[in-house]
Amino acid sequence: MSLNTMPSTINRTFSIAPMLDWTDRHYRYFARLMSAQALLYTEMVTTGAIIHGKGDYLAYNDEEHPLALQLGGSNAVDLATCAKLAAERGYDEINLNVGCPSDRVQNGRFGACLMAEPELVAQCVEAMRAVVDIPVTVKTRIGIDEQDSYEFLTQFIDTVSAAGCDTFIIHARKAWLQGLSPKENREIPELDYPRVYQLKRDYPHLNLSLNGGVKTLTQCAEHLAHVDGVMVGREAYQNPYMLAQVDQRLCGEDKPVLSRDAVLEKMIPYIEKHLQDGGRLNHITRHITGLYQGEVGSRAWRRYVSENAHKPGAGIEVLHQARASMDLK
Numbered sequence: 001m002s003l004n005t006m007p008s009t010i011n012r013t014f015s016i017a018p019m020l021d022w023t024d025r026h027y028r029y030f031a032r033l034m035s036a037q038a039l040l041y042t043e044m045v046t047t048g049a050i051i052h053g054k055g056d057y058l059a060y061n062d063e064e065h066p067l068a069l070q071l072g073g074s075n076a077v078d079l080a081t082c083a084k085l086a087a088e089r090g091y092d093e094i095n096l097n098v099g100c101p102s103d104r105v106q107n108g109r110f111g112a113c114l115m116a117e118p119e120l121v122a123q124c125v126e127a128m129r130a131v132v133d134i135p136v137t138v139k140t141r142i143g144i145d146e147q148d149s150y151e152f153l154t155q156f157i158d159t160v161s162a163a164g165c166d167t168f169i170i171h172a173r174k175a176w177l178q179g180l181s182p183k184e185n186r187e188i189p190e191l192d193y194p195r196v197y198q199l200k201r202d203y204p205h206l207n208l209s210l211n212g213g214v215k216t217l218t219q220c221a222e223h224l225a226h227v228d229g230v231m232v233g234r235e236a237y238q239n240p241y242m243l244a245q246v247d248q249r250l251c252g253e254d255k256p257v258l259s260r261d262a263v264l265e266k267m268i269p270y271i272e273k274h275l276q277d278g279g280r281l282n283h284i285t286r287h288i289t290g291l292y293q294g295e296v297g298s299r300a301w302r303r304y305v306s307e308n309a310h311k312p313g314a315g316i317e318v319l320h321q322a323r324a325s326m327d328l329k
């Protein structure tokens with residue numbers, strides 16, 4: 001058996017969606033403090049950035065594993081080059097973005113518009129699988145524009161799975177490629193969960209995760225009766241403390257649930273190190289302002305952090321003062 005046909009050992013029960021500008025390595029470190037089991041995804045990184053860019057687009061913290069790199073691109077050779085680099089850097093999975101509808105991405109002929117080119121996606125998957133022994137997965141939508149029939153979706157899945165992709169994450173709404181912003185494309189097209197459930201019934205051998213509009217762990221558990229995994233995006237960012245019970249409620253782990261304060265405390269050494277290395281406080285704090293969401297005083301906490309963390313020289317004391325400001329309420 002070649003390595004890349006070995007069953008993947010990644011737990012896909014719960015994952016956090018790739019989100020540009022949101023799920024950077026600081027957010028992912030923070031998320032990992034709350035859940036050891038959640039599968040984390042990077043923001044989408046384009047093949048162009050990796051191959052031609054000046055920065056290190058593959059950098060991450062060791063603590064983030066299991067970690068998938070999401071790639072944006074449609075040139076099979078470039079994707080294979082990037083997949084290989086990522087595997088060498090220790091990523092646990094490569095995911096191809098076939099769901100982003102932005103104009104910029106369409107101009108580069110990747111993202112959601114690739115749903116119309118299943119053969120090309122299959123070639124890309126094949127090229128990546130040929131050079132790495134970690135799973136190559138695809139995140140997609142249930143359709144694009146007028147091409148929103150179940151047959152359109154199954155034709156895509158048939159073609160791409162024939163190239164060896166056995167894991168798909170399905171955002172359960174279609175994308176309109178013209179006329180809607182990416183944000184509107186996450187809100188306006190209607191969610192269709194039954195369609196994803198149907199896909200799992202028709203392709204029981206594939207590992208299918210459902211994505212889109214999931215807000216609670218109770219909802220996750222309901223979806224898990226129909227699919228293999230649930231991917232949560234916006235809620236995991238805006239209300240991150242939901243992650244603190246993922247391992248216990250969805251993955252059957254018997255361990256204490258960390259308090260919000262304990263999470264903050266565990267974050268402090270990481271932030272201190274970042275500051276020592278010359279980083280700015282708000283590069284990290286912007287990702288953790290949702291920690292106390294729903295708690296008395298959470299607005300005071302959030303306000304204090306956002307008004308002070310960006311100031312030159314702002315240090316860890318901002319977080320202690322922000323936390324103290326909650327108790328004054």
Ligand SMILES: Cc1cc2nc3c(=O)[nH]c(=O)nc-3n(C[C@H](O)[C@H](O)[C@H](O)COP(=O)(O)O)c2cc1C
Nearest residue numbers: 017018019020043044097171212213214232233234
């Ligand atoms: C700020 C933001 C950035 C996003 N960036 C990406 C991305 O880089 N790649 C991707 O596949 N999806 C991206 N998405 C879409 C999410 O991965 C997810 O599919 C979508 O938000 C629906 O899930 P949710 O309702 O749980 O948020 C982004 C979403 C948001 C809100």
